[in-house]
Amino acid sequence: MRAITLIPGQAGSARLDEVREPPPDEGAILVDGLALGVCGTDLEIIRGEYGFTPEGAQRLVLGHESLGRVRECPADSGFSAGDLVVGIVRRPDPVPCASCARGEWDFCRNGRYTERGIKELHGFGSERWRIEPEFAVRLDAGLEDVGVLLEPTSVVAKAWEQIERIGSRAGFDARRVLVTGAGPIGLLAALLAAQRGYEVHVLDRVTEGPKPELVRRLGGTYHGGSVGDVGEVDIVIEATGVGRLVVDAIGATARNGIVCLTGVSSGERSVDLDIGGLNRTMVLENDVVFGSVNANRRHYEDAAEALARADRDWLRALISRRVPLERWQEALERRPDDVKVVVALDSSAQRPLAHSRP
């Protein structure tokens, strides 16, 4: 079968390969891949900046944003042939640490966790893949064209869970939410904010293309300027990792403000920061700034519910392009109107996209 593989740490090594069928020890459920989402982490791995090969393997099968259809599964697996499934990315560390031991592998304490398509486990960028029933999430049959958004939605479902846990410390009457960055993570974070009834503001440097309209359709306000234009907010979800924005986001909150950082920064220019002033404000205003990564099973389930409740056309409009596996490299290009680009692992990319752009 065909798979996108690469040698972690080696830029330019990614290629469409012919590989053996996934071995049964990768999971009892055999899945026909439907779609693979591409995100910034994949681009980093392709550039040779991140990623780890499975033990004994020469190359890593790329891909962690999955969607597939069950081809074969044991009768007692809880799944049936034909089910739509998404694979959970992270596996607990072997010790396991206290967090992994209770299923909270997204909080792994010793860093020895593994991740499909990223860290020491083959990913989902192949025509067929296997998954353990306990790491498979079934999706509503109607979500076939947008279910590939489940993994990034699980990341923001976790972020929201943590925000609300922090907020619950002292009567949570937060109203205004700012999301910085209108990429897939930012827009999905805004979707979950809108579903929770918050007043949603999204800031991005792009002022044209589909993003402003996508935010408007959520009932939110789109800002193309700076964080200062938005006014005080109660919660910020920072989804760019850009140093300047991170600093501005931290300064944008009202008392008891919560800033959740979800963007992974890459080496960039340094930013001046008055750490003493920042400390003073954070102390005197009970502000919390925290980072959030990955997701556990509960977050995937929350995300599946959020997707099922969302407007299907809005979700479809997040998927800007669907490229066939043989042209996978086109999925790495960043075109001006792109939000999420997906590689079709079956032949669905040959069919026209069934959605109208907003």
Ligand code: BGC
């Ligand atoms: C994935 C997470 C993963 C993180 C770090 C992100 O792109 O969505 O599941 O934990 O990369 O590897």
